[in-house]
C-alpha cells in the first residue's frame with residue numbers, strides 16, 4: 001500500500017466523457033483517458049486490505065463477487081502508485097490475457113466488491129487497469145508471445161470471440177500449434193461485430209488479433225465448422241478441439 005491514508009485523503013475520480021458536440025462527428029471511444037498522476041492518486045486510495053474482496057471472484061447466491069479472473073488488484077494498484085508501470089503490467093497479465101478488453105468493457109465486479117464501498121466510493125480499479133495496459137502498448141512492452149518450444153500437439157479452437165481468443169492465446173503460450181476457425185469474415189466475435197465502437201474501438205481488437213498472428217496462431221475465417229468443415233474431419237486432423 002503506497003499511501004496508508006490515501007483512502008481518507010482522496011476522492012474517487014471517474015474518466016470524463018468526451019463532449020457530445022465532439023462525439024457526433026465521429027465513432028471514437030466515449031471516455032477521455034485519465035492522466036498518469038491522477039491515476040496514481042486513485043491507486044493510492046487502495047487500502048491493500050488484508051482480505052481483499054476485489055480479487056476474490058467468489059460466488060455468492062450464484063453471482064460473482066469480485067474479479068472472476070482473480071486479478072491481483074491490490075498488488076498492481078500499489079505498483080501503479082509507485083510509478084512502476086512495467087511491473088504493474090507484468091503483474092496484471094499474470095491473470096488476464098487481454099486487459100485492454102476488460103479495462104474497457106468489463107462491468108467491474110471488483111469495484112462493487114471493493115471494501116472502500118463500505119464507507120466511501122470504490123477504488124477506480126477499471127481505470128487503473130485500462131491505463132496500465134495502454135501504457136504497456138505505448139511503450140512496446142506488449143510483444144508477440146512465441147513459445148521457445150513445441151509440444152507437437154495441434155489444437156483447433158472453434159469461434160474467435162473473447163473466449164476463443166483467450167483460449168488460443170494461452171494454448172499457444174504453452175507450445176501447442178493453434179488454429180482458430182471462425183465463420184465470420186473477420187475474427188473477434190462480438191468484440192468485432194457486437195460491442196459498439198464508443199465502448200471498444202475495433203482497432204483495439206484488431207491490434208490484439210494481429211499480435212496473435214505474429215505469435216504463430218493461425219486464423220481460418222469464413223469457415224463455419226459443422227457446415228463448411230465437418231466436425232469429424234476436425235477431430236481427425238487435430239489432437240484437441242475446443
Ligand SMILES: Cc1cc2nc3c(=O)[nH]c(=O)nc-3n(C[C@H](O)[C@H](O)[C@H](O)COP(=O)(O)OP(=O)(O)OC[C@H]3O[C@@H](n4cnc5c(N)ncnc54)[C@H](O)[C@@H]3O)c2cc1C
Nearest residue numbers: 105159160161162163164181182183189190194195224225
Ligand atoms: C451490443 C453488445 C454490447 C456488449 N457490451 C458488453 C460490455 O460492455 N461488457 C461485456 O462484458 N460484454 C458486453 N457484451 C457481451 C460480450 O460481447 C459477450 O459476452 C462476449 O463477446 C462473449 O464471448 P464469446 O467468445 O463467448 O462469444 P462471441 O463473442 O459470440 O464469439 C463466438 C464466435 O464464434 C463464432 N462461431 C460460432 N459458431 C461457429 C462455428 N460453427 N464455426 C466457426 N465459428 C463459429 C461466431 O461467429 C463468433 O465469432 C456486449 C454484446 C453486444 C452484442
Ligand code: SF4
Nearest residue numbers: 046047049054114115
Ligand atoms: S478491496 Fe478495494 S481497497 Fe481493498 S485491496 Fe481491493 S481495491 Fe484495494
